[in-house]
Amino acid sequence: MRRWINVLALSGWAVGALAQPPNAARQQELSHLLQQDCGSCHGLTLRGGLGPALLPANLAGKPASFLVQTILDGRPGTAMPPWRPLISETDAAWLVERLLSGGQAQ
């Protein structure tokens, strides 16, 4: 939890507005999305595919704010699409925490 708050603080978004993490049902949806849909390009086990690997070691040194923004707005000039139409900033911050903590890795 502390780490999650750290991520929010680092991400530079209004921490007050994001104090509540996604509820349990949404977390389950997001975890599923991360594995199955992010997994289409980054691999089901996040070891990479057309897109880069997303294991903690691969993300080391990248600011959480950068990762949150990458999820929400994509990377122009690459195949990474903006996910903002489908997920909120709170969702993205939670996903980044999952990735950085290795909670999603298998």
Place this chain on the structure above:
Amino acid sequence: MNGSALHGERAAPDAALLAELKTVLIMLALLGGLLASMVAQAGSQVLRGTGDLAIVIERADGKVQILDTTRNQSIGEVAGLGDLSHASAVFSRDGRYAFVFGRDGGLSKIDLLTATLVARTVQAGNSIGGAISQDGRLVAVSNYTPGGVKVFDADTLAPVADIPAEYAPGQLSKVIGLVDAPGQRFVFSLWDAGQIWVADMREPNTPKIDRFSDIGVNPYDALITPDGRYYIAGLFGEDGMALLDLWHPQDGVRRILAEYGKGDAKLPVYKMPHLEGWAVAGTLAFVPAVGHHEVLVIDMLTWKQVDRIAVQGQPVFVMARPDGRQVWVNFAVPDNGQVQVIDVPSRQIVQTLEPGPGVLHMEFEPRGEEVWVSVRDADQVQVYDTATFERRAVLPASKPSGIFMTARAHRIGL
């Protein structure tokens, strides 16, 4: 062995007698074994062909189910295939064996008749697909890490050739769109380099490579027309597609559909479209647009776009029923719970099906009367009648993805 075990438990008064007893016991054991194997063979000797079999990838469990498409039932499964996210398969020319390509670089050879894994090699760190050669003797795998193509003996999976996709000193490209082509060739594209390579495998250990550069930015998938003549790569990084005429490779790669998409705002692409299964109906081809919720209609005589059909979402697979009368389309998230059917003569959507969340793949039976649909999040494979759109069967499957029928064994590029 039985004889000597018995021997050890008894007193040994007479060596000659014991030797004789041992011989008899060994003969009895051999005879028993022979009888047992004869009984077992008689039991399993229900002969059958493989022409109506298929496999479905159960991607989360690293296994495949073997399906009987006549009785619409599962007849076996084979596990231990590793990470099967984005897995695909090709078949031996006798239709007995499936070669399954896993994301973790695993290449597995499966016997459909005995439901056993007969050979397996982990040949790379991260791979995307594969192909079997025209003569059926070579299996090639396209790899992301290390970028390139590796070629194996289809009998034993022993390595035959290694083709690193080195496009600049020390730079290896991810390889996509690997297909077989007439002339014992493999054709593939380099995502990072914007190149198409043609490997002539007539001398299997020393492939002869023709390289075509500047074909366009980020080819993401490719296909070969059913006659094996045209290799076409879709470009993610720019508009249009790259076309190579394999009858006249000396003419080089040319750009087609370059006019498409100019000036239009593109929508996010949440899953790369697949071009395999390029839907050809007469001289028209139906292909997924990229970044537009449309199926494009291309005249294959002029290679010009002649129509666009609005559909529910970003198309992933656009597949023609084998007779070319219908085209079935599935979609990327968030529209991946639906399948739409286009009537080819009118180019109208005539049916929208809702198989359930996570429709990943569709495979027609060879003559097209039924289509098999994998529905990942429902953990089901569903079978539809393509004339009435009625659901004929629902089979349980764990996170199913690709469905591959043995009829692919006899088709160029599949």
